[in-house]
Amino acid sequence: MVKDQHVVYKTNGKVCAGEIHFDVVNGVCHNVVFVGGCRGNTQGVAALAEGLRIEDVEKRLKGIECHGADSCPNELSKAVRQLMEQGM
Template sequence: MARKEITYTPSAEVCSKEIHIVLEDDVIVEVGFKKGCAGNTQGVSALLKGMKKDEAIRRLRGICCGRKSTSCPDQLAQALENMA
């Protein structure tokens, strides 16, 4: 079983300051956000558990928050893309 773990610092101005991700065989086991909208980040984390990395990227990539060109979910997708 290949386990990968990172803590990603978003590259854009979003509410979350860090995103912690744990994968096992490219399946999301854990996602945690430092800061951000508590209900939303907890909801996203719960929905992603057990999902394949590529599916999460497909669903989250390009989501914007208000007038911003990115969002916490989009930054999560970028973090997942950076996990080799």
């Protein structure tokens, strides 16, 4: 089980956003903010992730590509996967 926490995830450097900030409360994603990136797209992803269980965030966003490579949504999926694996 993932503990309640505020997360600051540094992206891989291959996407427009340099960091992703979000809160996890009772296994649910809240307050997602991308630092950098395409404002409309990152705000849209943040709004869609709001209130979802982190497992569902990963399932929905994993593998999304941008310009044939990684993407900001995929990086959010990696951030929640890392939390789940570490049980943080």
